[in-house]
Amino acid sequence: xxxRRGNEPPRKRGTEPRRGTPPRKAxxxxxxxxxxxxxxxxxxxxxxxxxxxxxxxxxxxxxxxxASGEGRRRPPPDAAGEGRRRPPPDGARAAAPRKRAEGxxxxxxxxxxxxEGSGARKAPASGGPRKAPAKRAPVKRTxxxxxxxxxxxxxxxxxxxxxxxxxxxxPRMLRLGRPALxxxxxxxxxxxVLSLFAGRLVLLQGVDPDSYAQAATxxxxxxxxxxxxxxxxxxxxxxxxxxxxxxxxxTADPTQTKPVAQQLAAIIAPKVPSTTYAKLVxxxxxxxxxxxxxxxxxxxxxSDIQAAMxxxxxxxxxxxxxxxxxxxxxxxxxxxxEDDPIRSHPNGSVASTVVGVVGADSKGQSGLEYGLNDKxxxxxxxxxxxxxxxxxxxxxxxxxxxxxKPGVSVQLTLDTDLQYFAEQRIAQAVRQYKxxxxxxxxxxxKSGELMAMANYPSFDPNKKYKPSDLNNPALERTYEPGSxxxxxTMAALADxxxxxxxxxxxxxxxxxxxRHKIKDHWDHGPMNLTIAGVVAKxxxxxxxxAAQQMRIxxxxxxxxxxxxxxxxxxxxxxxxxxxLMAGDEWPEITRSNVAFGQGLSANAVQMAAxxxxxxxxxxxxxxxxxxxxxxxxxxxxxxxxxxxxxxxSDKAAxxxxxxxxxxxxxxxxxxxxxxxxxxVAGKTGTAxxxxxxxxxxxxxxxxxxxxxxxxxxxxxxxxxxxDPSDGVRGGGLQGGPVFRDVxxxxxxxxxxxxxxxxxxxxxxxx
Numbered sequence: 001x002x003x004r005r006g007n008e009p010p011r012k013r014g015t016e017p018r019r020g021t022p023p024r025k026a027x028x029x030x031x032x033x034x035x036x037x038x039x040x041x042x043x044x045x046x047x048x049x050x051x052x053x054x055x056x057x058x059x060x061x062x063x064x065x066x067a068s069g070e071g072r073r074r075p076p077p078d079a080a081g082e083g084r085r086r087p088p089p090d091g092a093r094a095a096a097p098r099k100r101a102e103g104x105x106x107x108x109x110x111x112x113x114x115x116e117g118s119g120a121r122k123a124p125a126s127g128g129p130r131k132a133p134a135k136r137a138p139v140k141r142t143x144x145x146x147x148x149x150x151x152x153x154x155x156x157x158x159x160x161x162x163x164x165x166x167x168x169x170x171p172r173m174l175r176l177g178r179p180a181l182x183x184x185x186x187x188x189x190x191x192x193v194l195s196l197f198a199g200r201l202v203l204l205q206g207v208d209p210d211s212y213a214q215a216a217t218x219x220x221x222x223x224x225x226x227x228x229x230x231x232x233x234x235x236x237x238x239x240x241x242x243x244x245x246x247x248x249x250x251t252a253d254p255t256q257t258k259p260v261a262q263q264l265a266a267i268i269a270p271k272v273p274s275t276t277y278a279k280l281v282x283x284x285x286x287x288x289x290x291x292x293x294x295x296x297x298x299x300x301x302x303s304d305i306q307a308a309m310x311x312x313x314x315x316x317x318x319x320x321x322x323x324x325x326x327x328x329x330x331x332x333x334x335x336x337x338e339d340d341p342i343r344s345h346p347n348g349s350v351a352s353t354v355v356g357v358v359g360a361d362s363k364g365q366s367g368l369e370y371g372l373n374d375k376x377x378x379x380x381x382x383x384x385x386x387x388x389x390x391x392x393x394x395x396x397x398x399x400x401x402x403x404x405k406p407g408v409s410v411q412l413t414l415d416t417d418l419q420y421f422a423e424q425r426i427a428q429a430v431r432q433y434k435x436x437x438x439x440x441x442x443x444x445x446k447s448g449e450l451m452a453m454a455n456y457p458s459f460d461p462n463k464k465y466k467p468s469d470l471n472n473p474a475l476e477r478t479y480e481p482g483s484x485x486x487x488x489t490m491a492a493l494a495d496x497x498x499x500x501x502x503x504x505x506x507x508x509x510x511x512x513x514x515r516h517k518i519k520d521h522w523d524h525g526p527m528n529l530t531i532a533g534v535v536a537k538x539x540x541x542x543x544x545x546a547a548q549q550m551r552i553x554x555x556x557x558x559x560x561x562x563x564x565x566x567x568x569x570x571x572x573x574x575x576x577x578x579x580l581m582a583g584d585e586w587p588e589i590t591r592s593n594v595a596f597g598q599g600l601s602a603n604a605v606q607m608a609a610x611x612x613x614x615x616x617x618x619x620x621x622x623x624x625x626x627x628x629x630x631x632x633x634x635x636x637x638x639x640x641x642x643x644x645x646x647x648x649s650d651k652a653a654x655x656x657x658x659x660x661x662x663x664x665x666x667x668x669x670x671x672x673x674x675x676x677x678x679x680v681a682g683k684t685g686t687a688x689x690x691x692x693x694x695x696x697x698x699x700x701x702x703x704x705x706x707x708x709x710x711x712x713x714x715x716x717x718x719x720x721x722x723d724p725s726d727g728v729r730g731g732g733l734q735g736g737p738v739f740r741d742v743x744x745x746x747x748x749x750x751x752x753x754x755x756x757x758x759x760x761x762x763x764x765x766x
Contacts, residue, residue, distance in 0.1 A: 226381030227339050231407035233355050233368060233376075236449075236627055239416040240346050241355050242369065242461075247296040249340035250305075254291055256334030257284035264332055267308045268293065271301050284334070293335075295360045296342040309335070343369075349460040350420050353472045354412075354453050354625075357461045366470035368410065368626075371573040375629065378407030406632040413449035413627045418442060421745050422454035426719070429738045430456050433724035439474045440742055441608040441718040445707060448612065448621035448641070450605070451715065451746065475568070475575040478601040479722070482687025483538045483731070484705045485597030488610050489547055490535060491618070491656045492558035495648035498549045501655055503531040504766045507542040514589045518544065521686060533764030536662040538669050538684055540596040547595035553584035555591060561620065561647040562610045564602055569622040569642045578602040597687055608718040611683070611705040614660075615713040618653040619646050657681050661710050662762045663732075670732030673706060673739050677754035678747065681713075682706025682739065684731030689723065699723040704735030708743055711757045714750070717743045 045053075233242040250268065257264055265280035272294045283291040309332045320328045343358040356367020363377065364370035381404030426438040442452035459469035471477075493499045507527045510519035520540050527539075534542035547555065560566060565580030579601045581590055593599030602610075605623050613620045622642040629637040660681035664674045669684045683705055691698035703720040707713040719735040719742070727734065746752075 220386050221384045222387045224383045224385060226383055226401070226404045227341060227362065228378035228380050228404035229406045230341065230343065230358070230362065230378065231376040231409040231630075233410050233412065235351075235412055235414045235416040235419070237415065238411070241351055241412070241414075241416070242343060242345050242358075244341040245298075245344045247298055247340050247342035248302050248337040249295050250293040250297055250302070251336045251338060252284045252291045252293055253289050253334045253336070254284055254286050255289055259330045260332050260334075261285045263312065264309075264335065267312070267332075268305060271304055272297055296340050297337075298342070302337060305335075343461075345461045347416060347420070348462060349458045350416060350423065351412075351414055351453070352459055352461050353455045353470075353474075354414065355461075357465070357470065367472060367573070368412075371571060372410055372626075375408045376410065379405040381405070408632075409630040410626055411628040411630060411636075413444075413451065413624055414453065415451050415749070418742075418746055418749060419452045419454060422452040422742050423456065423458060425738055425741050426454050427456040427458075429719075429721060429734065432726070433721060433734050434726040435721040435724040437473055437477075438719070438721045438738075439477075439604045440738065441474060441604050441716075442742060442746055443608050443612050443623065443716045443718075445612055445615045445713045445716055446621070447624065448609070448644075449624045449627065452742070453605075453625070471574060472572065474604045475570065475572045476603070477722075478576045478578045478603050479689055479701050479720075480598050480600065480687040481602050481607050482597040482685030482701065482703060483540075484607055484611070484683050484685035484703055484718075485594070485600070486535060486538070486543050487614055487656060487660065487683050487705070488559065488562045488564075489543060489595045490531070490659060491562075491614055491648045491652055492555060493546055493550060494652035494655045495558075495618070496550055496554065499531050499546055501530070501532060501658060501762070503546070505529055505531065505534060505542050505545055507534070507539055507545065509541070511541045511544055513544065513592045514587065516589050518592065528766045530763055530766055532659045532662050532762045535656075535659040535683070536665070536668045536762075536764045538663075543596045544592045547591065548588075552586050552588075552591050555595075556584040556586065558647065559594070559600075561645070562613060563606050563620060564600060564610065568603075568605050568609065570605070570625050572625070576603055578606055597685060604718060604720055607703070607705060607720075608716055611707065611718065612716045613647050614653045614656050615681075615707040615716050616653075617650040618648040619644050657710055658760060658762055660706070661760060662764060664706070665759050665762075667764065668732075669730075670704060670736040672732055672736035673704060675708060675740055675744055675747070677756075678708045679710040679755060679757040679759065680706055680708045680743070681710035682736075684735070685720075686729065686731050700729055702729060702731045702734045704731045704739045706739055706743070708747065709752070709755045709757070711755050714752045715743060715746050717746070 230244040232240055232244070234240050250272070252264075261281050261284035264284060265277050268280055269275065269277040274296075275294050280293055283293050313331045316329045316331055341362065343362075345352065345355070352367075354367055356369035356371075357365050358369050359365045364373040369376065381402045383401045422440040422442060426440045429435070430438040438456050440452060440454040441450065443450055453472075453474050455473050457469070459465040490499065505528075507529050509524050509526070510517055512518075518540060521538070529537065529539060529542055531542075531546065533539075534546065559580060565578055567577045568575065581594075581599070586594075590599050609620065609623050621644045624639070624641045626639040628639060631637075660683055661679065662668050663670050663682050663684065664680045665671065670682055673682050674680055685701075685703035685705070687701050687703075688697040689699040689701050690696065699722070701720060701722050702724055703718070705716070705718045707716040717739050719738045721734055724734055
């Protein structure tokens, strides 16, 4: 609360200064837009406004100054001639009294005050005597007829707003330039640009000049590939089975050959049968500056093409000289060559399924060419030459050459002569018995080296061939081996001590195993056979009876040790490891089938290696196909094979060998396999094969395996014919003669003397 003293009037806020604060100066009042100083025309005062003003003056006792714009004159009547007046503004309309009732006298009008600045006398000050205003004549009102509608003035009509005056903007004036600022900006930009050039110059000449020099050199140089010579494939005696010969690839520069493409194509097409006239023309008229026209063209053919071009150009020159003013015919040019060695097979189809082929890109496509491609192909070199704008080498210009590294040559264990003889003999047998295919394997007993791996049908890599010809059935095709499998079964039983040469069995005509009836390949009643007789007669029933004495897990282990279901270790592309039921918990029917050669599958090399185990005194020797690697300097590196392992004892192997000798005896199943002067041990095989079309047994495979001399084995030979359809089917009748001929050739070539041993008299019945 503010303490006031006596009758002191209350202080107004902001009128007196605070203690210690100087008084504030009164700020001049800003003129309002409604002040009378505005040059707006004044509206005449209406009669209604005048009467209201007079009434307020009488009630208040003080004259009121008319608002700005109020007029003194009475407005003219409207168009209808009635005494209707213009409605007052909104402020005056709000303060106007209600309309008086009809007949009530209007209040006396207040005296009119003269405006400021006029010559009228001013009203007396407050408290002085007031002079009564002069009376005015009453206004006559027009009587309103009863029943007629009264017309009310349009009091709600707003006043029209005054039109705003358009203010004209002053014209724009050009500002004077500031030369000092322009100079500073220009100097700054120039300094920035010059600093960029200076920094780039320091980078080029001081920081990293070598990289830019190398980039410039690279822009003007062109790399040229120097193909490495591919290593040769030879047999054990150095006879070449596959070798690379010099050849070239013909290329063209279409910018030069386009005008003479047809003439060049007419020269090349007859000499290069691997391409056509249309392809040559399309290549020589295409876009770019490089086109490959032909692969692996011999140097002799390229020489003939060059000679033909030279003769043609001589004729064109003579033609141009005869008519020097006429159009000159272009000379033949634009052909070039690149090194493109060709793979040649001097011995044609000999071992073609083993060696394989090389494609147009100089990479192996099948066989050892594919499996040993990394060693054979070597490493290509590279040469960098400076070239001109057309891509031609600049003579005596700087260049770098990285010499190619030749591939390594491979020396196989095969004997070309024995391989050729085996291929000819199996081809004869296939045609004779109308079989679909056949294979012969010859293996060295002690080393496991494959002396021959012959297949028929075969192909000649130097000629056209089909993709289906490129496989190697000796390693890629598997089948059920049949009774040759009994060699491994008997060796396992003999090693376990379950059988020997004195074992006697009473063999019925058939046997039932888990409700499956199994019988021999010939009908017979109960027979008294020795274990040698079981092998000599190839009795399935007798083999099952002997195998039932061994536990299945033990039998499975022996099979794996013989190499069944395991890779051969040759690392040949596409090799199949065969099929052997996994685990060792077989049902009895599986063990019975496997014992005589059904229920498992193997390839020809696996079967030869299993028989070789018995011939080698019970020691399994992994088969070997690659003997040595020879580099470009002639350094020989032997190929390391897996280590041998013993499967059965030497005693067991000799007992099985004696059983096998009875097979080639007069009373055995394969007397056709006997060789004069040599003791031969062998085993026949006849097995059913699954027809791929029906998925059921419908084909046959006949085979024969043996080794000689039986008392001191040197070679193992295995023969198999797939699906023979002519003649009496049997391993001894069809495979025995092929074995005899191939084994005889091998014994004679390697001068294996006869041992003079005679066929033992081994009883086969009791």
